[in-house]
Amino acid sequence: MIELKQLTKTYGNKKKATTALSGLNLTVKKGEIFGVIGHSGAGKSTLIRCINLLERPTEGEVWVGGVELTKLKRRELQQQRRKIGMIFQHFNLLSSATVYDNIAFPLKLMGVPKLQIAAKVNELLELVGLTQHQKKYPAQLSGGQKQRVGIARALASDPDVLLCDEATSALDPQTTDSILNLLLEINRKFHLTILLITHEMHVIQRICDRVAVIHQGGIVEEGPVTEVFLKPRHTVTREFISRELAGDEGFRQTSSVPLPAWARLVRITFLGAKTYESVLSQVVRETGVNFAILQGTISTIKDTPYGQLTVSFEGDNAKVDETLELLRQRDLDVEVIG
Template sequence: MISIKGLTKKFLIQHKEITAVDDLSLTIKKGEIFGVIGYSGAGKSTLIRLINRLEEPTSGSVIIGDKEITNLRKGELRNARQNIGMIFQHFNLLWSRTVSENISFPLEIAGVPKDEREKRVQELIQLVGLAGRENAYPSQLSGGQKQRVGIARALANDPKVLLCDEATSALDPETTNSILDLLVDINERLGLTIILITHEMHVIQKICNRVAVMENGKIVEQGEVIDVFLKPKHSVTKKFVEQVMGNEEGDLTEIIDDHSAGKLVRLHFIGETANQALISTISKQFNIEVNILQGKINQTKLGAYGTLTVQILGEIEEIDRTITFIKEETSIEVEVLAHA
């Protein structure tokens, strides 16, 4: 488990004090993929560098397992960092070294014997899908392959925690998905705790268990990914959700104006309920008609989520019976938007 308490980082820039991380507290469970999202300048990259003390905190503490990282001396910190791997947006590879030599580098620093190094490098090359590219140089690799080298290098010392600082933002969508799939595979195989920094909500949606939203150095919202997607509270979170869900509120006024008969209802689907044949069921069971006006369903690591806006037509008593049935007999949440 990772416990962050009261973490603060202040920089002095041109005689002006800037607070990049502001009294931040956070708990990350062992073995989970935890996302931190925020726009540029939110403080998320500073946060991840504070976790392994690439940046020195102004105040506060970071505890990983049974070690308080913020209290360790240089020698102790060097040893502790072997349990904390890190991958970067721009790969940070050694351009004069081959794939194998890049992956071997942290093992050399740790004093691992040559035979053990070579065996470990081959294991990691197979793990990240780079078989046959062992002797290639970074200049001969695609962006996705470079990041796979970065991931293998970060895993060389068998860390318990993997920090990912915008690890996919320099990649195209297809390559991004392949790298995210690799991170999920590594998480499941090795039981790694992964902290993923990003400004892209679809990255959070695809692989994270929980997410924290940062603004101005603070966490403004956090929770299970499905909960945050379906019920975003903070304005920044709502903007991020619109990246993948679209701006449903922006279309709502026009929909209401164009469909004044019956009742307009928004259905919130969570988890397995997104796969229920609700529309078919209520159309057969009640004397009503249902028009689907707008909807979107997405998948997260923990299940499906989404919303569906429908117009229910019929006698008002029958419409009310239908809505009551949905509320009481299913786990789908119902929001009445407008009625005649």
């Protein structure tokens, strides 16, 4: 649905050029929720603005729905942009227009008849839960309500793609969760492709199918959220996850505790239904090794439950090796960390 090929964006002239994106490649599949996470200045906002050509790339190609946007003339580009909805961090609503008129605005620009506009706006008001607020102005709304107006407005032209530029970073945690639930509902109901950028790992964990980590204008890690969360490879990814997952903090606390020289320190990761099964206790009963759970966490990544344990195994080395192998045979991820 979205394909970026060797995308480069440079600001300034040759003597004082600043490169925001450098040879970036990215593919987003139809119907998925794809997250891009990175620190401030990593190139996130430039990336998302290049997709709908609010920023024109210096080099590279932007494909959306099988159409190369970077080759289109102005009028053709305007037509294609109708298939790309966008919601913003600070809402970008018309302050002098009501909720109803804010949502209707793109339809009026398209010349849609008044009766069709009314039907569409009322449908969207119900979808985002703002039917009772349609005559209010933005100043009379909460942050979460303003973002719901922004979402409804972005959906007015029936887009194939929804771009979200830090859509929840200006909201409190409870409101953030309600907006994420709404985006998830929209994705499932309309099979709408959603690409969102954020600096919050919680957002990625809650609703995304896949994630890319952007750093210094390039993608440094990419994959299914479960894989990136549970087995991060890049330093930047580990930084984000260590802030989000209690497991990493717990490990830092317990890793300073002196262990017997013969103990084996192991991180065990459970995914899916196995998160709630007594696999560890079953295996150690078979092998007879002693163990102590030093730290543990259970949570979910989108709809997938997972668990992580930091465990100290004590006993005969051969028996400990057998225990770890039996755990692996039961489809658990086992990593010796000390």
